[in-house]
Amino acid sequence: MSITYNDRIKAWKLDTPNTSYILGVVDEKYLAHIYFGARVEDDNLSYLLRPEEIVPPSIKPEEQLGFMDTVQLEYPCQGIGDFRECCLALKGEDGQTGCNLIYKGYEIINGKGRIKGLPTCFGDNAQTLVIKMTDEISALEVSLSFTVFEDCDAVIRSAKIQNTGKRAFYLERAMSACLDFELENCEIITECGAWAREHIIERTKLNHAAVCAESIRGEEGHDAMPFMAVVSGNADQNSGEVYATQLVYAGNFLAKVKKNPHDQIRMVIGINPETFTWKLESGQSFRTPEAILVYSAYGLGHMTRTFHDLFRNHLIRQDWVRKERPILINNWEATYFDFDKDKLLEIGREAKKRGIELQVLDDGWFGYNRNQPSGGLGDWYVNEAKLEGGLKGLTDELDKMGMKFGLWFEPEMICEDTDLYKKHPEWVVHQKGRIPARARDQWLLDYSNPEVREYIFESMAGIVRSIPVVYIKWDMNRAISDVGSDYLPADRQGEIWHRHVLGVYEIQERLTEEFPYLLIENCSSGGARFDAGMLYYSPQIWCSDDMDPIERLSIQEGTAMLYPVSTIGSHIAKSPNDISWRSVSFESRAVAAMFGTFGYELDITKLPKEEVEQIPGQIERYKSIRKLILEGNYYRLASYRETKEYDAYMIVSNDKKEAFMVYMQVLSKPNSLSRRVKLQGLDPEMHYDVNGVTYGGDVLMNAGILIQRKKDFEAQFVRLKGKGK
Known part of the structure; x- marks a missing residue:
């Protein structure tokens, strides 16, 4: 340089x-x-x-x-x-x-x-x-x-x-x-x-x-x-x-x-x-x-x-950039808005027993009308009629289990049926004389106004100060429209868009300064705010609301072309999937979700026994590659978007002494031979153990290995261990 x-x-x-x-x-x-x-x-x-x-x-x-x-x-x-x-x-x-x-x-x-x-x-x-x-x-x-x-x-x-x-x-x-x-x-x-x-x-x-x-x-x-x-x-x-x-x-x-x-x-x-x-x-x-x-x-x-x-x-400045991320379970697709304290603790107990480390309470815990998307946003206080004993009562019980706790916020938005809107209708981004358009029945707060930013920061920080929150999921579920501010003068109305982003940055900056241990995962209806600006504050970002492992292949390929695999929020969801209605085996869903931070977003208490018993093994496998995902070099071997049949990638350690490859057979082909896949990024002079067989690195990269074709939606995980030169 x-x-x-x-x-x-x-x-x-x-x-x-x-x-x-x-x-x-x-x-x-x-x-x-x-x-x-x-x-x-x-x-x-x-x-x-x-x-x-x-x-x-x-x-x-x-x-x-x-x-x-x-x-x-x-x-x-x-x-x-x-x-x-x-x-x-x-x-x-x-x-x-x-x-x-x-x-x-x-x-x-x-x-x-x-x-x-x-x-x-x-x-x-x-x-x-x-x-x-x-x-x-x-x-x-x-x-x-x-x-x-x-x-x-x-x-x-x-x-x-x-x-x-x-x-x-x-x-x-x-x-x-x-x-x-x-x-x-x-x-x-x-x-x-x-x-x-x-x-x-x-x-x-x-x-x-x-x-x-x-x-x-x-x-x-x-x-x-x-x-x-x-x-x-x-x-x-x-x-x-x-x-x-x-x-x-x-x-x-x-x-x-x-x-x-x-x-x-x-x-x-x-x-x-x-x-x-x-x-x-x-x-x-x-x-x-x-x-x-x-x-x-x-x-x-x-x-x-x-x-x-x-x-x-x-760019990713928190100590989380190389710190192993907790394996979490999120209750959103498990319960949506329909939960209480007993249900959350039931999920937490079963998850802890299987080796999951962090429980995330998603949307629906706040305000007095947050049983659907039309209420509550802006009133960041717990609904104790729904969550007996409040957040402290819940976290006290989780702490006894040894389970860490995370919490969902959507701090840029406001609903009309809230105490905050009744007190401050002028805090809504709007054009004078017009009722702003709704999305998910919500409006946008005016982050160009310092009073709004201070209210949001203190609302969030007050909760983090009062209970042991170690993870925040920051969500944003609508685009910005009807742009106008009661706070800014007429000759500065064109600044609102940029000032909103600066306001988001300011609050996340203050949160990470006061709570340096806090892991923030940004989200915006999935991956609508997956960018380098957000990575500066949050070392991981939710990649997509679609957790179908087949749909995720192209989504995760595009995301990883630009951003480290360790930044990609990726979970196992239930099957059939709530968005695609496709059924995929629990094992293949797990392998696909290891492309990123890894976690579960389902009701673990309702899983069949044979699937629940697979979870400890899945977690053990992920922990064995977690450091590789954080620090290793990513190689794209094949793209389902291009092949229309299969997908493959691998991650190799910086010293090239260990690696893993994932191969996903999306569509099977009758009467076909095994597929030859050439690996990348290895040391050509090193020997590697691959499922008990030793190959030279030059052989693996130039001649390749044979992958047996299996049924549709079948994932295969291959681990490589260097054995010296």
């Missing part, structure tokens, strides 16, 4: 273990992107800017417009002749738009600072390049930050935008990063979906029409992810070029890529400008969320493992 500056050519070179990122100043003014790709030793690659074809204005002022529309820029602005997607757009009090950033200076810093109020990557083994640019007409200063870590092939980018003048102006676009590059015959990878089928990988040919992934729901939603990759047409898990970006943000986003008529590609990512304006008074500044840029010359697998390493080493 190093950042160097060549004053002779006015260029900076940022090196990671396998990549180089080069940028420089063109025409003494413009900050241009020169190169991002496999690591190179030379820093003088400015010929790639085609200076004799894309002639700068100082030499050819009569064609400045042509220069601005073709030069590769690090942070392009609106209104000065670059007609491609821009990063920065502002409007002055005179109503005019446009700015022109001119290079002013730079600084190279050892380490990396954190951004107050935003989730940020961190680490001492880093260097950061800060480049300052100004627009004197707008009285604007922009500081671009580029960080590299010595152990990761990623570049972290963000921008600080400051008003240095005497008059206010409005940011109408403040993106986090732009990447200009060239790649022939390429495709775009994004992720899409809907409730109960999130994070599905899509691959699209890039022509000259724009491709975007975006959200204006107040979160990324089930139908998009704050991620985009441009890949060579032949790219697979182990080969091909990949240019990828992710946004460390949990709100409305835009990731967009377009190829211009000269086949230059521009990819931008940041806060979605459709729902964003921000007033900057004199002396004030705005910080964009961080964006992560990753280049891989070794296919999608290297991209995946780069993201995983970055998130585990430099």
Whole structure:
């Protein structure tokens, strides 16, 4: 890892273990992107800017417009002749738009600072390049930050935008990063979906029409992810070029890529400008969320493992990142709203007897009308008519069993039939004169209002202070609409979307500071808020409300392409499944649920005896691989989404001495031979014990092993133990 500056050519070179990122100043003014790709030793690659074809204005002022529309820029602005997607757009009090950033200076810093109020990557083994640019007409200063870590092939980018003048102006676009590059015959990878089928990988040919992934729901939603990759047409898990970006943000986003008529590609990512304006008074500044840029010359697998390493080493900040997660049982699909203290204790006793470590009380414990989704939200006090003795009475009994306790909240929402709404109807996000739309018969609290945030924090913190809660499930079950605030003035109404996200961050920050032992699992009707911004506060996120192991194959494949397996909330549910109505064996459901944090979401007291007796063995198996899931390297061997028959993945320890593979036979094929599966990530010189048979690592990776085909929906678990070289 190093950042160097060549004053002779006015260029900076940022090196990671396998990549180089080069940028420089063109025409003494413009900050241009020169190169991002496999690591190179030379820093003088400015010929790639085609200076004799894309002639700068100082030499050819009569064609400045042509220069601005073709030069590769690090942070392009609106209104000065670059007609491609821009990063920065502002409007002055005179109503005019446009700015022109001119290079002013730079600084190279050892380490990396954190951004107050935003989730940020961190680490001492880093260097950061800060480049300052100004627009004197707008009285604007922009500081671009580029960080590299010595152990990761990623570049972290963000921008600080400051008003240095005497008059206010409005940011109408403040993106986090732009990447200009060239790649022939390429495709775009994004992720899409809907409730109960999130994070599905899509691959699209890039022509000259724009491709975007975006959200204006107040979160990324089930139908998009704050991620985009441009890949060579032949790219697979182990080969091909990949240019990828992710946004460390949990709100409305835009990731967009377009190829211009000269086949230059521009990819931008940041806060979605459709729902964003921000007033900057004199002396004030705005910080964009961080964006992560990753280049891989070794296919999608290297991209995946780069993201995983970055998130585990430099983003998930709680001690939970490498701490073994408790195996839990959640009562939601076991009881839904229909429970009392006796039922919960009955589940707890049976679960403890079988080796489960944590019991989670889900929705329905609070308010006086929370027996369906239409009441209670906002009244965060226990319904003792339903839960005799309150939460303390329940946790006292669980503590006697040696069972840890977790609790569900939905702290961003409010129901009309609550004491809170009757007292503070102005706390609801709404547009004046309009009744806001409902979803699950609930509305959104105005997190731009500090009184609202303080009420929610104290409501949650008061409970955590009073009983031994070690786990919180933070849920969000509706998108944001009807956006308006009684708290903010008229000229700041466009800030509500972003301020809501900042409010969520603030409360989770305060919770983790006061209760550092607290394990937070974020959730949003399943995986609608599974993003890097949330991982900063919670080391695991609920992946999908669909726990059918077959449906989960594609959902978990897409999630794990971007995020560590240890972050994926994954449970065993009952069969037939409540969403898909499919029946799958208890063993296969267990193996599928080991792709992540592992737990149970069913009524253990109603399971057949033969299934209950399998639970201790399932838990023992999971505990034997729990450290691998936390720290190991993930390899995708086969995708059911592609094969339509089977799915396979493996996780290998960093020292390559142990691994496990999971193979799921989804559809059987009559009169067929065993399937040969080639493993990945092993030491070719090491020998491995596989179910009592010894193979060389080179044999396992090049020749493979034979997997006997079994009946439909049958999972197979294969453990590998290194035996030396």
